[in-house]
Amino acid sequence: MASKSLKKVIRGLVPDRLWSGLRRRRILRRHAQVVQLCEQLIEAYDAHPEPFDAVPKQPLTDGRTIWQYWAQGWDQVPAVVAECMASVDRYAGDYRVVRLCDANLEMYIDLPDGIRAMRSRMTTAHFSDLLRLMLLKTYGGLWLDATVMMSGPVPPEMATADFFVYRRDPAEPNQKFWEHTYAYYFDWHPDFKVRMLNSIMAARRGTPMISYLCNLMFFWWNHHDGLPDYFFFQILFEVLVNGRMRDLQPPVVSDCLPHCLQQVTERPDALPLTREEILARTPFHKLTYKYE
Numbered sequence: 001m002a003s004k005s006l007k008k009v010i011r012g013l014v015p016d017r018l019w020s021g022l023r024r025r026r027i028l029r030r031h032a033q034v035v036q037l038c039e040q041l042i043e044a045y046d047a048h049p050e051p052f053d054a055v056p057k058q059p060l061t062d063g064r065t066i067w068q069y070w071a072q073g074w075d076q077v078p079a080v081v082a083e084c085m086a087s088v089d090r091y092a093g094d095y096r097v098v099r100l101c102d103a104n105l106e107m108y109i110d111l112p113d114g115i116r117a118m119r120s121r122m123t124t125a126h127f128s129d130l131l132r133l134m135l136l137k138t139y140g141g142l143w144l145d146a147t148v149m150m151s152g153p154v155p156p157e158m159a160t161a162d163f164f165v166y167r168r169d170p171a172e173p174n175q176k177f178w179e180h181t182y183a184y185y186f187d188w189h190p191d192f193k194v195r196m197l198n199s200i201m202a203a204r205r206g207t208p209m210i211s212y213l214c215n216l217m218f219f220w221w222n223h224h225d226g227l228p229d230y231f232f233f234q235i236l237f238e239v240l241v242n243g244r245m246r247d248l249q250p251p252v253v254s255d256c257l258p259h260c261l262q263q264v265t266e267r268p269d270a271l272p273l274t275r276e277e278i279l280a281r282t283p284f285h286k287l288t289y290k291y292e
Contacts, residue, residue, distance in 0.1 A: 023183055031193040034229045038239040045219045052218040054138035054206065058108055061205050063159075065141035066097045069131055071124045073101040077146070080287050084149045091150040091283065095142065100131075109134055114222050121225055129233045130221060132201060133214035140205030145286065148199055148258070152283030161250065163209045164202040165237075166284075168195035169254035174271060178256055181263065185231070186256075193235045197255040200284050209248050213237060261285040 066088060070077060074085070088097055100108065109131075111119070119127060132143040142154060158164045170188065172178070178186040185194055203210045216236060220227075229235065241249035260278045262285065263270045278285075 020183065024187065024189065027184060027187070028189060028191045030229060031191060031235060034232060034235045035193060035239055037228055038232075038236045041216055041220055041236070042239070042244075044223075045216055049215065050219050050222055051211075051215045052112070052134055052137065054134070054211075054214075055110065056138055057106075057110065058139075060096070060098070060108075060139050060141070063140040063204055064095050065139060066092055066095045067100065067132065067135050067139075067141055067143045068097065068146055069100045069105075069128050070146045071102050071127075073103060074099050081146045084147055084287065087150045088144060088148075091153050093153045095154060105131075109138055112218075115218075118221055118225065122221070125230070126227055126232075129198065130214075130217050132198070133210060133217055136201060136203040136210045137206060137214040140203055140207075143201045144284070145199040147287045149261070149285040149287055150283055151279045151285065154202075155283065158202045161202055162204050162207045163248070163250050164253075165250060166197040166200060166255035166258055167250070167252045169252050169256065172254055172256055174256070177271065178259075181259075193238045194231045195238050195255075196234050197258060197286065198233055198237075199286050200258060209240070209245055209250075212245065213240065257282040258284045258286040262287050 068085075068088070070081065077085070085099075098108065105111070115130070122130075128145075135141070136143060142158070144150075168188070172188070175186075175188050179188070187194075213236065217233065220232075257278075260271060260273055260282075261275065264273065264275055264278065273281075
């Protein structure tokens with residue numbers, strides 16, 4: 001508590017521009033360190049591969065499944081999650097919706113012994129990072145975080161893609177605005193390596209990008225008991241799409257789009273976009289329950 005209070009006092013004494021510059025320098029230094037770890041991970045896996053054995057337990061390999069996960073179960077969820085659930089049910093179309101929790105998870109996928117033993121030491125966020133990769137490698141389909149709201153059907157270009165994620169768009173016109181919303185996620189500096197949103201992911205079963213990413217994350221957890229950075233998944237993806245998976249990277253569709261609705265809901269004048277314009281540009285909206 002004392003350290004937080006001291007940090008708040010120091011923050012109040014430092015000009016905003018200087019504080020932001022120091023924070024960015026710290027983040028970029030951290031990203032460079034994590035990139036090195038990712039490169040070491042790739043080298044280690046390639047030398048001694050330990051792939052995740054993707055064996056379906058249900059007849060759901062047609063790629064028409066929406067996967068969602070809420071660890072504690074879906075009976076008592078925050079209000080925003082309930083609203084997001086209702087929206088997914090409304091717009092799922094010919095997709096089946098499978099909602100997983102810790103109680104029913106292994107009806108669909110077998111957790112390897114090492115991951116099961118590690119589960120209690122993994123944060124829910126980091127476990128779900130691995131889970132979405134295992135499910136998409138095994139079954140294909142569409143992963144949606146529980147806090148993703150739908151306002152329309154799944155677009156055809158996403159439904160037919162080998163692999164789709166929202167990514168950082170270098171042509172984004174409101175870069176400064178986004179950098180001030182969450183500096184640890186939004187930045188356009190060339191050395192900033194968090195450049196994709198993994199809350200919304202679509203893939204065909206066993207597509208090379210998903211399979212390799214899954215195998216790498218699986219390998220990491222087989223040999224470590226934690227992650228070096230909250231955004232390790234995103235940084236590893238960036239290393240791959242700028243390296244050996246360069247030819248398989250998906251097209252850039254701005255990862256700012258799914259965040260727009262949250263911003264204009266909190267502050268209607270936050271962006272030069274109306275709610276109607278946002279809904280017309282994307283059917284997926286990443287919300288948060290942490291302010292309830």
